[in-house]
Amino acid sequence: MTALRNTQRETVGAPAGAEAGIAPFLALHGVGKTYGSTRANSDIDLMVVPGEVIGLVGANGAGKSTLMRILCGVTRPDAGRMELNGVALDPAAFTPTQARRHGIRIVWQELSLSPNLSVAENFYVEQPQFAGLSPLWLRSYDRLAAQTIERIFPGARIGTGRRVDGLSIAERQMVEIARAASDPDLRLLILDEPTSSLGAERSGQLRSFIKDLTAGGKTVIFISHKLGEVLDVADRVVAMRNGRLAWVRQARDTSIADLVEAMGGAGAGERRTAGSAVAAHAPVRVTLSGPHHEHSGAPIELRAGEIIGLAGLEGSGQKALLEALFSGRGGAGVARSGDVRYVSGDRGREGVFPLWSVLDNIAIGRIARRFGLSPVDDGAERAVARQRAGLLALDDKRLDSNILDLSGGNQQKALVARALDEDADIILLDDPTRGVDIAAKRDFYRLVRQIAQDRRLVVWHSTEDLEFLECDRVLVFSRGDIVAELEGEEISEERVVEASFLQPRTVRPATAQAGRGIGATLLKALPFVSLALVFAVMSSLNPMVATSFGLELLLAPAVTLVFVALAQMFVVGGSEIDLGVGAFTGFVNVVSATLLVATPLLGVGALIGGLALYAIMGLIIHARSIPAIVVTLGASFIWMGLGQTIQPSPGGESPAWLSALFTWSIAGLPTPLVLILLAGAAAYLIDRSPTGTVLRAFGSSGRALERAGWSPVRFAVLRYVVACLFATMAGLYVTGTNNASDINAGNAFTLLSIASVVIGGCQLLGGVIAPLGVVAGAVTLSLIGALLASLGVSTDYNAAVQGGLLIVILGLQALALRKRRHG
Structure with a gap:
């Protein structure tokens, strides 16, 4: 597996594949990588042989993740050479796409799903x-x-x-x-902390799969801080320290103590004995009753000064209790007394602020709890944050670095430091050592003991049963209930695992999940319910509304907004906003009513030029990292200027073929209705196509998509091209139905399109879009004026009613999302 040139490194034995004469699949010779003054990897020699599990261990910051990024083509080394199947690789050409073509796959420590x-x-x-x-x-x-x-x-x-x-x-x-x-075509599977969030059962299943996989000739690199798992699954173990390979040994000749020594620390296993006696007469901070006390028949009291572990199979109710304690909405079964702080184990989604420094991520905990208008002394806050970072042995030289520049374990330390408020009575820990190395765990355990000694209650959920030896009491969950309470000498890995499979006396129905499902359904139905209500009111006031002629008149103005809103939707799907889409619609209106009539070739060229400029916008936004609102706002002035130059005042006419394009009829159906349905169907098919799926994925996890080999610039250009096509249809429709043009005709559509997107169920960030909902939202907004006229209300209130509808729907969406998150 590994050839080591440095004589100070310890090597025991040779790769199993090498003994059998199997050629290495991947070989690194003297590979190194430097970031500024930091040497992340230095002089790495590594041979990856088919059919072997390589266990890779090392402290946070030892260089493991950098080395794996090199192996899968994400990071380019600046020293050494690489060989794949005996052929030298060009580091500049070895990209994630190339790595995948050769069967190299990686599961990142920070999950990269969309x-x-x-x-x-x-x-x-x-x-x-x-x-x-x-x-x-x-x-x-x-x-x-x-x-x-x-x-x-x-x-x-x-x-x-x-x-x-x-x-x-x-x-x-x-x-x-x-x-x-x-x-x-898998050849090499890299697993970076793959069991950090898995319970014992799922971890065992994964290790069994890994053994089956390598028996078929595949290779696995298994990186974990759960050292027992490493020794269980690995054939050979490589230890890294300070960016270098420290030693490599056969797993059968290695012990956990050897690995701990190699990583420079000691782990869990020292039972805490003093806490329970101290806490016996301390204030009660949490009382658990109702379904939580079936095993004993009496409420469970958690007191200041205790460390309480929450154990059980994954998803058995531990996290639900933490959330109930934090929110204060635990219902009749959960009572809390005192201020609470929460440390999430899901740092990517619930923990770090990715654009901030380490110190700012720590300081926000104190700042966020201050009075909203109170002045903030940045120097004082950062001094406190620096002191807290010191308690967790965070590198003082990296506190001003971006939080994402740190290893996953050090990011977790920053989250723990954020929670260390002097006025916190309860500290909630949701698997806080997930992905943290042995040395960091040692610092963390020491800190937890100190927190308890300061007369604070610590409630600690962990997926590592060994960590419960640090606790005074352990509450074991099964199917949402506490089925066992272990204390003192009763706490052991065996007792925790045994109790995890106990069944509660009564099984409660999963009403919370059902409620979340109903809430999500209602959230999706909101735009359609709004449209149905508006149409029902109008039909009751004037039955002619429901006729073919009535629908023709009512929906004709809605078609333009539907096209513009769908254009905006695809841009919003990339977590961006197009502030020039209305002006572009006006530009197309002018071109189609002037140049397409007088000089058709020039008119077609102008429309193609507009499409090219839209594509260039996408290129500029992503290639130059310029905010979309800046580029599109600037583009809006270009569209307005070009339109004014072509046609200084309203006028023009529609080409005969263009008018005919939007005035046909099918089986007596209103043409606007058919156009709206076709536009919605086209947007839906695009969104649900493979290309549309990738467009949405870039809206939520662009970095992960880029790591997967997808081109962010290519899909940014494609996103704006699709948006431009819908906006072009909007401009052509205005010309074809009005038989005239005005550069100002599209001004109102920009903000209305954003409102339609929001009402339709899209999210401005995160790549969540809903084509059919956007169509319903756009039609609803366009009917507001006609509804007011039917009620005898001046259309001067049109914008106010549209805004009110938007606010109401936003409020209902927020309520539904809140219920979905908290059950």
Whole structure:
């Protein structure tokens, strides 16, 4: 597995594949990587041989993640050379795409799923080669996802149609592992902390799968701070320290103590004995009653000065209790007394502020709890943050670095430091040592003991049963209830595991999940309910509204807004906003009513030029990292200026063919209704196509998509081209139906399109869009004026009513999302 040139490194034995004469699949010789003055990797010699599990260990910041990024083409080394199947690699040409073509896949420590996509769609993003031209292309990924997840994690039962942001962190980790392992051309699977959020059962299933995988000639690099798992699954173990390989040994000749020594620290295992006696007469901070006390028949009291562990199989209710304690909305069964602080184990989604420095991430905890208008002394706040960072042994030289520049374990330290307020009575810990190395855990355990000694209650959920030896009491959960309470000498790994499989006396129905499902359904139905209500009121006031003629008159003005709103929707799907889409619609209106009539070739050229400029906007925004609102706002002035130059005052006429394009009729159906349905269907098909799936994915997790080999610039250009096509149709429709043009005709559509997108159920950030909802929202807004006229109200109130409707729907959406998150 490894050839070591440095004589100070310790090498025991040779790779199993080498003994059998098997040529290495991948070889690194003297590879190094420097970031500024930091030497992340230095003089790395590594041979990856087929059919072997390589265990890689090292403290946070030892260089493991950098080395893995080099292996999968994300990071380019600046020293040494690489060989793949005996052929020298050009580091400049070795990209994530090239690595994937050679069968190299990685599961990142910071999960890289797209939360706005379904499980099956995330499998497509990772394995696009299976998508065909059929409109039912996603079915093959449903099957692939279901089969792979069941093969690795039997009984997981993760619905492939579920959106990832609705999965637990353990379920997301299982999905990420399964989609990487589903590659039929897999040669090397890199697993970076793959069991950090998995319980003992799922971790065991994964290790069994790894052994089966390598028995078939594949290679696995297994990186974990759970050292027992490393020794269980690995054939050989490589230890890293300070960016270098420290030693490599056969796993059978290595002990946990050896690994701890190599990583420079000691771990859990020292039982805490003093806390319980001290806490016996301390104030009660939490009382658990109702369904939580079935095992004893009496309420459970958690007191100041105690460390309380929450154990059980993943998803058994531990996290739900933490959330109830933090929110203060635990119902009759959970009572809390005192101020509370929460440390999330899901640092990517609930923890770090990715654009801020380490110090700012720590300081925000204190600042956010101050009075809203009170002055903030930046120097004082940063001094306190620096002192807290010192308690957790964070590197003082890196406190001003961006939080994402730190390793995952050091990011977690920053989150713990944020929670260390003097006035906090209760500290809630949600698997806080996930992905943290042994030395960092030692600092953390010491700090937890100090917190308890300061007469504060610590409630600690962990997926590592060994950590419960640090606790005074352990509450073991099963199916949402506490089924056992272990204390003092009763606490052991064996007792915790045994109690985790106990069944509660009564099984409570999953009403919370049902409520969240109903809330999500109502949230999606809001734009359609709004449209139905508006139309019902208008029909009751004037029955002619429901006739074909009435629909023709009512929906004709709505067509333009529908096209513009759909254009805006695709831009919003990339977590951006187009502030020039209305002006562009006016520009197309002018060109089609003037140049297309007088000089058709020049007119067509102008429209093609507009499409090219839209594509260039996407290129500039992403290639130069300029905010979209800046570029599109500037573009709006260009469109307005060009339109004014071509036609200084309203006028012009529509080409005969253009008028005919929008005045036909099918089976007596109103033309505007047919156009609206066609526009909605086109947008829906684009959104649900493989290309549309990637566009949405970039809106929520662009960095992950780029790591997966997708081009962010290419899809940015494509996004703006699609938006431009819809906006062009809007401008052509205005000309074809009005038989005239005005550069100012599109001014109102920019803000109305944003309102339509929001009312339609889209989110301005995160890549969540809803084509049919946007159509319903746009039609609803366009009917407001006609509704006011039917009620005898001046249309001067049109904008006010539109804004009021927007606010009401936003409020209902916020309420539904809140219920979805908190059950």
